[in-house]
Amino acid sequence: MKLTTMEAERAIAEAMRRAQYEGYLMSPRWFAKRRAKLIEVNFTCAVCGYCGATSPIDIPLDVHHKTYDRLGEERMSDLEVLC
Numbered sequence: 001m002k003l004t005t006m007e008a009e010r011a012i013a014e015a016m017r018r019a020q021y022e023g024y025l026m027s028p029r030w031f032a033k034r035r036a037k038l039i040e041v042n043f044t045c046a047v048c049g050y051c052g053a054t055s056p057i058d059i060p061l062d063v064h065h066k067t068y069d070r071l072g073e074e075r076m077s078d079l080e081v082l083c
Contacts (some may be wrong), residue, residue: 041081061083
């Protein structure tokens with residue numbers, strides 16, 4: 001299937017956004033923000049109340065973005081801990 005120029009440009013832009021996001025998720029800044037959110041909620045899942053751990057080493061919990069509007073400048077309310 002051959003892409004139009006516009007479709008190709010959109011695909012490239014999306015790939016660039018995805019690469020930026022993935023890079024951010026590997027950054028010390030994100031790790032610090034993630035840890036702060038986990039501590040704020042006492043390492044507890046927002047949905048089921050599961051308490052994952054008290055150490056960031058063995059946490060089976062994820063920190064998800066509720067919105068990407070402030071990616072890189074997230075507020076704690078933009079984030080949610082889920083198991």
